[in-house]
Amino acid sequence: MKAAPVREARVPMGARATGTRGEAARAWSAPAKRLAAQAGPPALLLAAGAAAWEWAVRAFGVPFYILPAPSRIFRVLVDDRGLLAGQAAVTLEEIFLGFAIAFVVGVGLALLICASRVVERAVYPLVIASQTVPVFAIAPLLIVWFGYGLPSKVAMAALIVFFPIVVNTVDGLRAADPDAVNLLLILGASPAQVLWKIRAPGALPFVFSGIRIAVATSVIGAVIGEWVGATQGLGFTMIHANAQLHIDLVFAAIVYLSLMAVGLFLAVSGVEWVALPWRRSAGA
Amino acid sequence: MRRRSAGMTPKLVITDVSKRFPPLGTGRSGAGWLEVLRGVSLSARDREFVTLLGPSGCGKSTLCNIVAGLFPPDRGEVLLDGVPLAASRGRVAYMQQKDLLLPWRRVIDNATLGLEIQGAPRAAAREEARDLLRRFGLERFDLAYPRALSGGMRQRVALVRTLLCRKELLVLDEPFGALDAMTRAAMQGYLRRLQEEFGRTILFITHDVEEAVLLSDRIYVMTARPGRIRAEIPIPLPRPRQPTDGGVVQEKARLLALLHDEMAEAFR
Numbered sequence: 001m002k003a004a005p006v007r008e009a010r011v012p013m014g015a016r017a018t019g020t021r022g023e024a025a026r027a028w029s030a031p032a033k034r035l036a037a038q039a040g041p042p043a044l045l046l047a048a049g050a051a052a053w054e055w056a057v058r059a060f061g062v063p064f065y066i067l068p069a070p071s072r073i074f075r076v077l078v079d080d081r082g083l084l085a086g087q088a089a090v091t092l093e094e095i096f097l098g099f100a101i102a103f104v105v106g107v108g109l110a111l112l113i114c115a116s117r118v119v120e121r122a123v124y125p126l127v128i129a130s131q132t133v134p135v136f137a138i139a140p141l142l143i144v145w146f147g148y149g150l151p152s153k154v155a156m157a158a159l160i161v162f163f164p165i166v167v168n169t170v171d172g173l174r175a176a177d178p179d180a181v182n183l184l185l186i187l188g189a190s191p192a193q194v195l196w197k198i199r200a201p202g203a204l205p206f207v208f209s210g211i212r213i214a215v216a217t218s219v220i221g222a223v224i225g226e227w228v229g230a231t232q233g234l235g236f237t238m239i240h241a242n243a244q245l246h247i248d249l250v251f252a253a254i255v256y257l258s259l260m261a262v263g264l265f266l267a268v269s270g271v272e273w274v275a276l277p278w279r280r281s282a283g284a
Numbered sequence: 285m286r287r288r289s290a291g292m293t294p295k296l297v298i299t300d301v302s303k304r305f306p307p308l309g310t311g312r313s314g315a316g317w318l319e320v321l322r323g324v325s326l327s328a329r330d331r332e333f334v335t336l337l338g339p340s341g342c343g344k345s346t347l348c349n350i351v352a353g354l355f356p357p358d359r360g361e362v363l364l365d366g367v368p369l370a371a372s373r374g375r376v377a378y379m380q381q382k383d384l385l386l387p388w389r390r391v392i393d394n395a396t397l398g399l400e401i402q403g404a405p406r407a408a409a410r411e412e413a414r415d416l417l418r419r420f421g422l423e424r425f426d427l428a429y430p431r432a433l434s435g436g437m438r439q440r441v442a443l444v445r446t447l448l449c450r451k452e453l454l455v456l457d458e459p460f461g462a463l464d465a466m467t468r469a470a471m472q473g474y475l476r477r478l479q480e481e482f483g484r485t486i487l488f489i490t491h492d493v494e495e496a497v498l499l500s501d502r503i504y505v506m507t508a509r510p511g512r513i514r515a516e517i518p519i520p521l522p523r524p525r526q527p528t529d530g531g532v533v534q535e536k537a538r539l540l541a542l543l544h545d546e547m548a549e550a551f552r
Contacts (some may be wrong), residue, residue: 188374
């Protein structure tokens, strides 16, 4: 991973005199180099941690049903990949559906809050206050209401994701420069034009930061939903494996969940990069 | 440089305009109202360059906002082409010290904002914008985002946007106030050329005496708050004008003396 960008960085050095090809290569290798510089140290630390873990488990003879060694977890990841991938697909579906519902409802509510003073004064304080209700505490109720299947987990993920999306979207819609709004009004813009030409595009970076918080928590929401009552999914697999002292499988599920959250985060960042070209830093 | 002479028809007539603002923070009515404008009357003929010159806080911007239709005056009347403005918007183009470029729009899309709001066809609007951007030395920056531009370039884009609104009256509220002296001189040159080529009526607000003398056909000198018109001074000097021209220096001295008296009165 680390060696490739370094070697590539050397190519343009020699090719600099020949012009465009070297420059193109340099332009491409710059982000790769930056990524290596950013990802390198934490990756090394992680590897060192895993090595220490492996050594400690072997040296002290820790039984696998208490703390399995990384190598054993890796073997489970490979051997049970069919099972794990299947369960991961279930959890991922819950996350996507929950997220989609929360996004549509959340952004819609945020638009309402910003469009109407009455809605803002009546609803927004409740939205903020709802954050004091521990959403996990109502997970058992969701099982009662929506059953053991998909809907209760979707509801759980949606409830958890809802708040950061609403609050960030409202903040974003309010962040418009009042002078810019006035300029549009002076030019004869309608309230709808003010919304779509200034408030909405200006809110997008806020919406994206809300979504980035939301995707990480949506994974938590779906897993908790599965813990409380489910017949499939990674959370269900964990509870099941835990009860049977298959601790290596529990760890494997955790690895999957972590990768899922990281993947979702990166996907959101990618969409943001494509959707908001004006936010890209000058060098990228 | 031949200049189209300013027509005789009054484009903009402001009669006896007054404006007060309620005090901030206190709930009681009546007490502590801030009187910003008191009985301000002025006019601008078609294609005339009229400047409001006054110390900061004299209500210039408030008058600007009234002319722009942002809010109505408490008393008095604003006529544009003989029709009361009465808070109807979309009849003047407006520009202020902040360039107010939208960061998510490329330069060309910022320039066409006014036309877009009027519902003009996009392709034609872009064509027109491209032409104007070229004249303002921005031809290579059509597709750049505003963050890539310097302050002077951003303000030029704002000027193109203002011009592209296709309004006959431009209200420019200290548009070059935030620029350094050299950029400012260049912008004044652009504005002068713009006035010569496009023949718009311009209501220009500034507290810079030299800028006022260099650009204006007529200058209204305002008093400190509450803002009133203290003097009306025609500047019949030939163009182009240089800061070092005898006539310019003379008018500057006259205006400075007037403002000096005014400030002395205000701080007595």
